[in-house]
Amino acid sequence: MVSTHTTTPVYIHACGSHSALGLTETDIHDSLTTGESRGMTGDAFLLNDGSTVTVGRATDALPAINPHNPHHNTRNNQLAASALLQMRDKIEQAKVTFGADRIAVVVGSSTSGISDGELALKHLDDNGALPEGFHYYQQELCNLSDYINDTFGLTGLHYVVSTACSSSGRVFITAKRLLKAGLADAVIVGGTDSLCALTPNGFHSLDSVSSSLCQPFGAERDGINIGEAAAFMLLSLTPPDNGSAIALLGAGDSSDAHHISAPEPEGKGAEEAMRKALKDAGLSANDIGYVNAHGTSTRLNDAMESKAILRVLGDQIPVSSTKPLTGHTLGAASAIEAVICWHILNHNLSLPVPAQTHERDLSIAPIRIANHGEHLERKVILSNSFAFGGNNVCLIFGKL
Structure with a gap:
């Protein structure tokens, strides 16, 4: 367990998710x-050329959207609702404690x-008109934060961050800044992306x-699996009453702008984000117990990320990527x-290690891949997310 001398921990008061891992705690832990993960499936219908692609689906039933808010009626918001409902009691409690105007919503998509x-465009092609009830606002990025605010009766700051695959990591950095600046007393963070034809084809x-x-x-390795997920947390600088909690200990970011889609080959931006996160947490490499790698399974990402991890953390800390369990949920x-x-x-x-066996690429930097059944020796986890344009985020979580 981590001592409490770390710099400004941000406590996690609630957590909810829905992805290919499952919806219930039992299913998530089993995966x-x-x-x-039972949600990782082959799907021959998403690609325009008819070829088969493996995707990660949230397969449990999704809740309906309030019919009085038709402009919020999207599958993306339904997916978000399935995760947010797991946090309803804690959000309502926060409203009583802090007030509806003191809870911010900062989410990624x-x-x-x-x-x-x-689907609306297909309906237009088939029928000559858009379907009844469709509105362009349903696919605007702000729709997600507006939906959350409206659903829970919140009146504080709310907006969506969209920096590709680091979107819902950057929101943790924003939340910490809002809390430290006194602009909010609690923040709902997280993100939702639902499967659509655009991303797999792209x-x-x-x-x-x-x-x-x-x-x-x-x-x-020959590429990624696209997935969908909704995942949210309720954050506050106030520690929970029970005296023990999981917290965001530190966060770091960088924007190396090396290329619009390819990562900087030496992992310089990734390294900078990890070093900033360690400094922000007041921790050293020796404090980290596990690295949840961005690990997209592309040739370029895995090569550069392994170099950056080796330089920052060495070759003794267990590393794995959970992308084969969720898909890349963007x-x-x-x-x-x-x-x-x-x-x-x-x-x-135990540390999440995908069950499929494959020969390791011996040409990449020699980081230590985690073993099946291995447990944390130190209760601190470093998690990487790297996006198009070199927008890099590293988060560090620990048990206090």
Whole structure:
């Protein structure tokens, strides 16, 4: 357990998620400990050329949206609701404690309601008119934060951050700043991205999508699996009453702007984000017990990330990527992996190691890949998220 001398911990008061890992705590823990997710499925219908692609789906039923708010009626918001409902009691408690105007909502997304827009366009092609009830606002990025504010009767700051695959990691940095500046007493953070045709086809055009389950750091890795997820947390500088908690200990970011889609090959931006997060937490490499790697399973990302991890943390700290368990959930990736960190710390789970076996790429930097059944020796987890344009975020979570 981490001592309390770290700089300004941000306490996690509630946590909810829905992804290919499952919806219930039992299903999530089963997926993480076995290294297999039932939501990772082959889907031959998302790609325009008809080829098969593996995706991560949230397969449990989604709640309905209030019919009095038709402009919020999107699958993206339904997915968000399935995770947020798990936190309802804590959010309502925070409203009583702090007031509805003192709870901010800062969340990430990259696709918003685009899947509903795709269906609307098909309806237009087939019928000559857009479907009744469709409005462009449903696929605007702000729709997600507006929906959360309206659903929970909040009146504080609320907005969406969209920096591709680091979107829902950057919100933790924003939340910490809002709390320290006294602009909010609690912040709902997280993100949602739902599956749509745009993203798998877009990555397919970059030759970055794997037809089978992805293989992070593997010799035969050939690309990512797109996934969908909703993951949220309620944060505050106030510690919980029970005296023991999971907290965001530190966060770091960088923007190296090396290339619009390819990472900087030496991992300089990734390294900078990790070093900033360690400094922010007041920790050293020796304090880290596990690294949840960005680990997309592309040739370029895994090569550069392994270099950066080796330089910052050495070759003794266990590393794994959970992308084969969730798919790459894009704007929700940081948040769902933050939730995974929370479950490991809060429930003393073994480190998440995908069950598929593949030969490791010996040409990349020699970081230590975690073993099945391995547990944390130090209750601190570092989680990486790297996005297009070199927008990098590193979060550090620990048990206080």
